[in-house]
Amino acid sequence: TIASLTAREILDSRGNPTVEVDCILENGICGRAAVPSGASTGSREAVELRDGDVGRFGGKGVRKAVAHVNDIIAPDLISLDAREQAAIDETLIGLDGTDNKSHLGANALLGVSLAVARAAAMASDLPLYAYLGGPAATRLPVPHMNILNGGVHAHWQGADFQEFMIAPYGAGSLREAVEWGAEIYHALLALLEKRGLSVGVGDEGGFAPHVRSNEEPLELIVEAIGAAGLRAGPDVGIAIDPASSEFFKDGAYALHTEKRRLEAGEMVDYYAKLVANYPIVLIEDGMAEDDWDGWKRLNQTLGSSIELVGDDVFCTNPAIIARGIEENIANAVLIKTNQIGTLSETIAAARLARDHGWGAFVSHRSGETVDSFIADLVVALDAGHIKTGAPARGERVEKYNQLMRIEERLGIAARFAGLDAYVRPVR
Ligand code: PGA
Ligand code: ZN
Numbered sequence: 001t002i003a004s005l006t007a008r009e010i011l012d013s014r015g016n017p018t019v020e021v022d023c024i025l026e027n028g029i030c031g032r033a034a035v036p037s038g039a040s041t042g043s044r045e046a047v048e049l050r051d052g053d054v055g056r057f058g059g060k061g062v063r064k065a066v067a068h069v070n071d072i073i074a075p076d077l078i079s080l081d082a083r084e085q086a087a088i089d090e091t092l093i094g095l096d097g098t099d100n101k102s103h104l105g106a107n108a109l110l111g112v113s114l115a116v117a118r119a120a121a122m123a124s125d126l127p128l129y130a131y132l133g134g135p136a137a138t139r140l141p142v143p144h145m146n147i148l149n150g151g152v153h154a155h156w157q158g159a160d161f162q163e164f165m166i167a168p169y170g171a172g173s174l175r176e177a178v179e180w181g182a183e184i185y186h187a188l189l190a191l192l193e194k195r196g197l198s199v200g201v202g203d204e205g206g207f208a209p210h211v212r213s214n215e216e217p218l219e220l221i222v223e224a225i226g227a228a229g230l231r232a233g234p235d236v237g238i239a240i241d242p243a244s245s246e247f248f249k250d251g252a253y254a255l256h257t258e259k260r261r262l263e264a265g266e267m268v269d270y271y272a273k274l275v276a277n278y279p280i281v282l283i284e285d286g287m288a289e290d291d292w293d294g295w296k297r298l299n300q301t302l303g304s305s306i307e308l309v310g311d312d313v314f315c316t317n318p319a320i321i322a323r324g325i326e327e328n329i330a331n332a333v334l335i336k337t338n339q340i341g342t343l344s345e346t347i348a349a350a351r352l353a354r355d356h357g358w359g360a361f362v363s364h365r366s367g368e369t370v371d372s373f374i375a376d377l378v379v380a381l382d383a384g385h386i387k388t389g390a391p392a393r394g395e396r397v398e399k400y401n402q403l404m405r406i407e408e409r410l411g412i413a414a415r416f417a418g419l420d421a422y423v424r425p426v427r
Helices: 064-075 085-095 106-123 126-135 174-194 217-227 264-277 291-303 318-326 343-355 374-378 394-413
Strands: 002-012 017-024 029-036 142-149 165-166 236-243 252-255 261-262 282-283 305-312 332-335 360-364 385-387
Touching: 002 064, 002 385, 017 064, 017 106, 029 106, 064 085, 064 106, 064 264, 085 106, 085 261, 085 343, 106 126, 106 343, 106 374, 126 374, 142 174, 165 217, 165 385, 217 236, 217 264, 252 264, 261 264, 261 282, 264 282, 264 291, 291 305, 305 360, 305 385, 318 343, 332 343, 343 360, 360 374, 374 385, 374 394
Parallel strands: 142 385, 236 282, 282 305, 305 332, 332 360, 360 385
Antiparallel strands: 002 017, 017 029, 142 165, 165 236, 252 261
């Protein structure tokens, strides 16, 4: 049973405050969790409560959310059984009382929800992935490593697209996939240096060079894969997250590298050309969150051949995902715990997708901590693929390192998702 819940303000990878929660049980076990934070957020995400006091952290303090855990949530959860995750999450949702968790803050709720799960797993003497996923949780995901950052994560005019990820699905194990990814990352570093391009990194640890087109990063990555002694296509694929809501302005897609505005149909053609010319297996947020017609067109054109993941458009929200499934606008959902605010709802979102033949792609945020909860979560959900940044920077590699530990612990039971990671077969 829960003896105490304590929240505090800590720093995330961007130097912004975030919430950390300790859940201590009667027997002394302590489960700890920290909450991530996005930069290119969907407008329907659960609300991340910030103090708004510009005298501290430019208004980004989280003392209110911390106080909500310590003063409002903790008294209600003390003496409950930590294994009752569903009931605890229901209580959190009830205490907040709003649709978007704006009263207590999704950052307050999520910190508690995840810390409770960690404590319960420890009390059950199980690794977190097994506590959440049961004995069937044995499949390691293909890591999608964001090695080239653009958009709002680059902090200057680089690529329009936010994320260029490598997917080492041809590896024989998670460990080998991580090794390939790190080798490609270093090959890309050498290539950028040779070309006189910047090797400074963006928020997710990928390089953020000043490229002049959205094809240039794809060419660089294909070359880096080759330089690492691997084959672009059969061994390693590419996934992109344009995060297109960020450049969707007044009903069109404004690409600064192209110096033009594309209508939805033109944007779909633009992607189709990229998919024809590069080994792209997955596009996330190809269309903007409010452009459902555009999403339908994209899905009609590319949805039968590659995975189309909705992030900003669904916000890990089961109600919105249900509508997306009904209207057939995509074939996969991104899964981010803090977009919805409790573990139970996160799991419900992934289940809903999988039950309808859709993919579930587990994700970090651009603002992270060393908390590796999502590494265990992706195995528990059997989701087959995860994105958690470059194979560099502590807050990114901690997730990949945890996945290697899980693979080791599973021993001969471990399987690597490989080409089966996707909802559409890789060509
Ligand atoms: P964010 O970006 O964490 O800054 O929202 C990640 C994404 O768009 O997938
Ligand atoms: Zn995204």
